[in-house]
Each structure stands twice: as structure tokens, then as C-alpha cells.
Amino acid sequence: MNEKTIRSCNSAGSISRRIYSALMIAAICVLLIAGCRQEGSQTSVLDSPGGKNTLSKGERMNWWRNDRFGMFIHWGLYAVPAGEWKGGKVQGIGEWIMENGHIPVSEYEQLAKQFNPVKFDAEQWVQIAKNAGMKYIVITSKHHDGFCLWNTKYTDYDVVDATPFKRDILGELAQECRKQGIRLCFYHSIMDWHHPDAQAPFYPKYNDTSKSNPNFDRYVEYYLKGQLKELVRNYGPLGIMWFDGEWIKDWTRENGWDMFEYCLSLQPDIIVNNRVGNGRQGMRGLSKSDEFAGDYGTPEQEIPATGLPGLDWETCMTMNDTWGYKSDDNNWKSREDLLHKLVDIASKGGNFLLNVGPTAEGLIPGPSVERLAAIGEWMKVNSESIYGTTASPLGEVPWGRCTAKPGKLYLHVFDWPTNGKLEVSGLENKVKKAYLLADKKRSELLVTREGREKVVITVPSKAADPVNTVIVLEIDKK
Numbered sequence: 421m422n423e424k425t426i427r428s429c430n431s432a433g434s435i436s437r438r439i440y441s442a443l444m445i446a447a448i449c450v451l452l453i454a455g456c457r458q459e460g461s462q463t464s465v466l467d468s469p470g471g472k473n474t475l476s477k478g479e480r481m482n483w484w485r486n487d488r489f490g491m492f493i494h495w496g497l498y499a500v501p502a503g504e505w506k507g508g509k510v511q512g513i514g515e516w517i518m519e520n521g522h523i524p525v526s527e528y529e530q531l532a533k534q535f536n537p538v539k540f541d542a543e544q545w546v547q548i549a550k551n552a553g554m555k556y557i558v559i560t561s562k563h564h565d566g567f568c569l570w571n572t573k574y575t576d577y578d579v580v581d582a583t584p585f586k587r588d589i590l591g592e593l594a595q596e597c598r599k600q601g602i603r604l605c606f607y608h609s610i611m612d613w614h615h616p617d618a619q620a621p622f623y624p625k626y627n628d629t630s631k632s633n634p635n636f637d638r639y640v641e642y643y644l645k646g647q648l649k650e651l652v653r654n655y656g657p658l659g660i661m662w663f664d665g666e667w668i669k670d671w672t673r674e675n676g677w678d679m680f681e682y683c684l685s686l687q688p689d690i691i692v693n694n695r696v697g698n699g700r701q702g703m704r705g706l707s708k709s710d711e712f713a714g715d716y717g718t719p720e721q722e723i724p725a726t727g728l729p730g731l732d733w734e735t736c737m738t739m740n741d742t743w744g745y746k747s748d749d750n751n752w753k754s755r756e757d758l759l760h761k762l763v764d765i766a767s768k769g770g771n772f773l774l775n776v777g778p779t780a781e782g783l784i785p786g787p788s789v790e791r792l793a794a795i796g797e798w799m800k801v802n803s804e805s806i807y808g809t810t811a812s813p814l815g816e817v818p819w820g821r822c823t824a825k826p827g828k829l830y831l832h833v834f835d836w837p838t839n840g841k842l843e844v845s846g847l848e849n850k851v852k853k854a855y856l857l858a859d860k861k862r863s864e865l866l867v868t869r870e871g872r873e874k875v876v877i878t879v880p881s882k883a884a885d886p887v888n889t890v891i892v893l894e895i896d897k898k
């Protein structure tokens with residue numbers, strides 16, 4: 421590991437950090453005066469333990485609960501082999517090729533010399549996310565393979581020191597995210613197959629969960645924490661610190677709490693996912709109890725069957741079957757399916773973190789771009805029915821999904837009625853007005869009540885959008 425001098429921060433970064441600090445102080449003062457009662461808040465400025473955390477959970481989670489839709493980016497050296505090693509296909513997800521192909525560290529490292537993504541364009545990537553209606557980006561600062569996408573001083577195994585590309589990928593993205601108003605977040609793997617104090621010595625099974633590294637504490641205290649500090653200081657303020665790879669034997673519940681608090685000490689309003697703790701229940705993603713650290717649950721490749729009242733969660737999902745780019749994975753979910761998933765998740769009160777796996781050239785694959793553009797077309801008309809909404813109060817509806825805001829229901833009609841009548845059951849509230857969200861004139865639709873709990877809406881014979889037409893109901897509180 422070669423030591424390097426710490427990069428000096430660019431002035432734009434320092435200015436924005438100064439403005440940020442000033443805003444934080446102002447916010448804290450306002451909260452002190454207001455007595456700071458917030459949704460879901462257990463602690464506040466006034467009663468935070470030891471005065472360490474200056475913000476309540478509700479305050480930290482506010483933007484996240486509102487924004488609903490983010491882009492996951494898995495990018496690293498694994499994009500170079502793209503699922504193939506020495507002429508053969510390696511089974512499994514692309515970013516796991518080092519483990520699944522049993523590749524020694526010394527061989528895998530050589531990929532860095534081939535990592536030269538000359539077509540990488542941060543502006544374009546952020547634009548693609550933004551046009552899809554995504555509000556935040558979570559990119560792999562470091563995945564399990566240990567390769568770093570910024571100029572970290574803690575190793576030379578990074579894009580600036582080890583590749584011909586030499587550009588600070590995270591820096592370029594941070595700048596573009598700031599410019600385009602997208603929140604930048606980092607996925608940072610706890611597991612590290614490259615680091616000698618972590619899982620590198622476990623070769624040929626880096627992911628062997630029965631093994632322990634006697635130097636693991638040194639890796640956590642010096643390397644991991646040092647890197648996280650760099651990430652927050654150089655590219656912050658960040659939205660989320662998204663941990664993963666927490667299932668290794670050496671990672672304890674205490675490590676989780678310590679790391680959670682460390683992240684908040686670096687940035688008081690940062691959000692930390694529940695993989696910082698080791699209480700995750702498999703791919704279902706929820707923590708076993710609140711004895712484990714973390715702000716929200718992380719279902720992976722699945723959507724909970726129902727809403728989870730009182731819990732924050734975010735489903736992360738791929739558009740095909742891999743996170744990191746694999747050249748032969750063409751098992752793409754349809755654009756309709758992906759849009760329905762976004763709406764399904766919102767109707768259950770969750771967030772959707774949808775993945776792209778850029779190529780070794782630096783391009784987001786065409787099929788991903790096309791799907792995101794299609795979702796974006798729908799969002800341009802209908803995003804009001806996603807952002808800032810809460811779970812459906814109606815339970816299951818046979819024709820689609822429902823999202824809610826105070827005084828409003830958004831009926832997402834996937835199956836448009838052929839008889840021109842949309843039945844809404846389980847609704848006792850008085851309906852003041854109904855209209856198509858796509859209708860700028862908001863022409864009123866006829867609503868008739870049939871019994872205490874059912875209304876029937878007379879709708880046009882053809883759906884405005886065959887995939888999902890949204891009807892807005894303005895309702896009275898009961």
C-alpha cells in the first residue's frame with residue numbers, strides 16, 4: 421500500500437461545504453426554536469444521546485421518503501471481463517466474477533491496466549437518471565473486489581493510480597450531480613477481496629463466511645473509516661452511505677453501530693442503509709430488530725408482498741440478471757414491468773433503486789437507457805403520483821395500484837376497464853373531484869357512490885396511457 425499526499429479540495433467543493441455548514445447551523449437553530457417535533461422522530465437536537473446527533477431520523481429521512489426513485493450504478497474492473505474469464509463464461513452476477521471464477525488477486529488486479537472507459541461522460545449519466553425521474557444516484561465507490569473509483573490515499577488500487585484512464589470518476593460525477601440537482605450516494609462494500617487485512621487471504625473462496633482475519637479491526641479502523649472520511653469530505657454532502665457485504669464473520673452488530681455513528685459524525689444528516697448492521701434477513705432485506713444499526717431495510721431483487729407500516733425500505737433491483745455489466749445478459753425486464761414495479765413499490769410505501777451496469781467503455785447499456793427513457797416519459801406526466809406519496813390506504817385493488825397524499829388518492833390503472841366504469845372499493849371518504857392526471861384541463865370525471873364503501877368512476881373508453889393511466893381523486897377526510 422503506497423501512501424500518497426492528500427488531495428487538496430477544489431475551491432468549489434470548499435465553498436459548497438461552507439454554505440452547507442452555514443445552512444446546517446441555521447437549520448439547527450430553527451429546530452431549537454421550534455422544539456423540533458418531527459414524524460418518526462425518537463431523538464432531537466434537544467434530547468439526542470450525548471448531543472452527538474444533531475438531527476432526528478425523520479429530519480434526515482425527509483428527502484429520501486419524498487424522492488422515491490434512485491439509480492444504482494455498479495461499475496468497476498468487472499466491466500472489463502464482462503462475465504468471461506480466459507475464454508470461458510463464469511456463472512453468476514458480473515461483479516462477482518473474481519469470487520465465482522476463483523481468480524487470484526494478482527491476476528484480477530491486472531484488469532486495471534485495461535480499464536480505460538474513454539466514453540465515460542458524467543453529464544450524460546446524470547442526465548439519463550434525471551430524465552427517468554430519478555432523484556438520487558448510488559454508485560459503487562468500492563465493490564467487493566476492492567477496486568476504488570476515486571483517488572484514495574489508502575491504496576493505489578484505484579482508477580487514478582492503477583488505470584490508463586486516470587480520471588477521478590467520483591469527482592466528475594459529484595460535480596455533475598451538484599449541477600443537475602441529483603443527490604450523490606455511495607455504495608461501499610464492507611467485504612474486501614483485495615485487502616490483506618480483510619478477505620484477500622481467503623482465496624480461493626473470498627466469500628467464505630466461516631473464516632476470520634486477525635487483522636480485520638485494522639482494516640476497519642484505518643482503511644474503511646479512512647476511505648469513508650475521504651468520500652464524505654471530498655464529494656459530500658452525500659445522500660446515503662450504502663453498505664453491503666456485511667455478512668462476513670468478522671463484522672459484528674457492534675461494528676454496525678460504531679460505523680453508523682461514525683458516518684453521522686462525518687455528516688450529521690447522512691442516511692445509512694441497514695447493511696451497516698449484520699441483522700439483515702437474507703434477500704428480504706429487513707433487519708431482524710432495531711437492535712441492529714441502519715436507517716432503512718434493503719430488499720434485494722424483491723418487492724415486499726404488502727406495505728410495511730412504520731418501516732422505511734428500498735428495493736434494489738437489476739433490469740436484467742446482473743448488477744455489474746455482463747456482455748451476454750439479455751434477460752431484460754420490459755419497460756412496462758419496470759414501471760409497474762416502481763408504482764407497486766410506491767403503493768407500498770417504499771423506494772426503488774434501479775440498477776445500471778455500465779460497460780468498460782463507460783456507456784450505460786442501450787437497453788437500460790431505452791427503459792429509463794420510457795419510465796421518464798411516464799414520469800414527466802405522472803410524477804406527482806410518485807414523489808411525496810405514501811402507501812395506499814385501499815389495500816389490493818384489482819385494476820392496478822394506489823398511492824396517496826393528504827386529501828388525494830392516485831389510482832394507477834394498469835388494466836383499463838372495457839366497460840368505461842372503474843370501481844373503487846374500500847373508500848368511505850367523500851370524493852370531491854376526479855380527473856385524469858394527464859389531463860391538463862382537469863375535466864371532471866363522473867363519480868357515483870354505490871353503497872358505503874364503493875365508488876364508480878366513469879372513465880373514457882380508451883386509456884390515456886395503456887401501461888398506467890393515473891386518475892386523481894380529491895377526497896374529504898372522513
Ligand code: H79
Nearest residue numbers: 494513515516664667700701702703720736743
Ligand atoms: O452489489 C450487488 C451484489 O453484488 C450484492 N448486493 C447487490 C446490491 C450481492 N447480491 N447477491 N449477493 C451479493 C450474494 C450474496 C449472497 C449471500 Fe447472503 C451472502 C448468501 C449468504 C451470504 C445475503 C446475506 C443473503 C443471505 C445473507
